[in-house]
Amino acid sequence: MITKGEQITTDLNLTAEVCVIGSGAGGAVIAKELAEGGRDVVLLEQGGHYTKEDFTQREDEMMPLLYEDMGQRMTVDQSIVILQGRNVGGSTVHNLCYCFRTPQPILEKWKREDGLVDMSYEQMLPSFERVEKMLKVKEIPEEQVNKLNHKIREGCEKLGYHGLVSKHNRENCTTSGFCLLGCPFDAKQSMLITYVPAADKAGARIFANCPVEKIIAQAGRVRAVEGNVVDALHRPRRKFRVEAQLVVLSAGAINSPQILLKSAIANGSGQVGKNLHLHPSVLLAGVYDEEINGYTGIPQSYYVDEFINLEKNPDTGYILMPVYGFPVTTATQLPGFGREHSEIMRNFHRTVGILVLMHDQSAGRVEVDRNGKPRISYTVNAREQQLFVEGMRHCAEILFASGAKKVLAPYDNPLWLKPGDDLSAIDQRGLRPNEIPIASTHPQSTCKMGEDPRRSVVSSWCQSHDLKNLFLCDMGVFPSSLGAPPQITTASIADRTAHYIREQWAQLIA
């Protein structure tokens, strides 16, 4: 059963074998697999339970409803916006459905540098296959590649750059283009309509509007989880406490370290909250004579991997991706005022966006401020600033090659380029914080896996080095930047962990 906060009229005191915190790509998979394995599971989610009827396709209504901090979660210097979901199903409810398995060279790197065991590509295969089957992962049909994506593909093909049409987790997609605001047709196979209902069916008790404040540990074991039941405006109304034999923390790479730091647990290594990678991204926009209408159709289907070669070098590189925005988001991201801004927006329907997404070694940190809120710091290092500049030049080339009449690099003081212009103008502007919008949809690595308890927070099986009955399972456990879209990796690591917990149950709770 899924219980909403408004249905809870007294303080809640529950007991369970397993308490899972967070219902996104990590938590929903854990809850389903453990409930199906016969465990008594309580799943706690801080956000609301919304369904297709709630997804109105309006930015002004959906951004506050579905996103952490209304879509305005920022680094402390306000230079990077970080988008994360806050609802049953987590960020999978409004993600863009690219589906990629964990790159093999990254798994090899994690084994080599962090000592991960039993996590080769072959050993991950059963988890990849189970997850892909649940999420109905398949190739995006050629006829569903929209014009925006086609333009980027055309530019790449003319320049000889490698790209591909990716796989996705959609079924009977109407190509409405509203993925970022929740799918009103239940076509997107997010956790909301796959793993969460399956966990429910298997008997998990699911509570929405229940943000966890603290995990209580005593005598080397986790004992309970506490927090407040909140209303639609996130104001505390009741209290809850769940006593559990085992806890799985899956609140995402920002909120999981926040909870651990507030609870003062599982940080013997001092690594909780460190090593934050963001896959930061910067966009360029090309304006064409013809209509593009990039906001209709599947938003992202083409994927440019010319500038990343993980086999050759698993530590660096960048991906180029199509990007589009709804009118208000676009207007806030674009520079200029008055007539200049209005001129850009007038070309909204003729615009193609493309972004550079960095496989970053730059590392930031999540701490908690005196109110217990996450304090996120992150600086793009000098080398990656250079790589961004190189990537932005490639974006401009691609847009011009497919017929853009002008290209905008959205610096505060906008840089407009025309066909034939010297692209070194981008080098001169560079990438300095707060001069150009930077965004992240993939925060990761803040509670990393590893076999050395001095350098990592959890083991190769996502088990806390400090507390035997505490597991972490979300993007925070990646030992380094993934260098690929992360939802399949997150869900597959969760699947693998759930099967480990199922097999080791007696020892884990002894």
Ligand SMILES: Cc1cc2nc3c(=O)[nH]c(=O)nc-3n(C[C@H](O)[C@H](O)[C@H](O)COP(=O)(O)OP(=O)(O)OC[C@H]3O[C@@H](n4cnc5c(N)ncnc54)[C@H](O)[C@@H]3O)c2cc1C
């Ligand atoms: C706009 C966008 C587009 C994306 N596009 C893609 C894509 O195309 N392909 C891809 O592979 N990946 C994509 N991603 C990333 C993908 O969605 C994530 O990798 C994945 O959802 C991460 O899973 P997670 O479990 O770590 O976190 P989430 O899915 O974010 O789940 C964490 C959950 O924990 C809950 N929570 C947080 N704090 C608490 C608390 N205190 N108490 C209780 N619950 C709490 C949150 O509300 C949330 O529901 C995208 C992400 C975004 C935001």
Ligand code: SF4
């Ligand atoms: S494009 Fe497909 S998956 Fe996205 S919102 Fe529309 S129907 Fe749903």
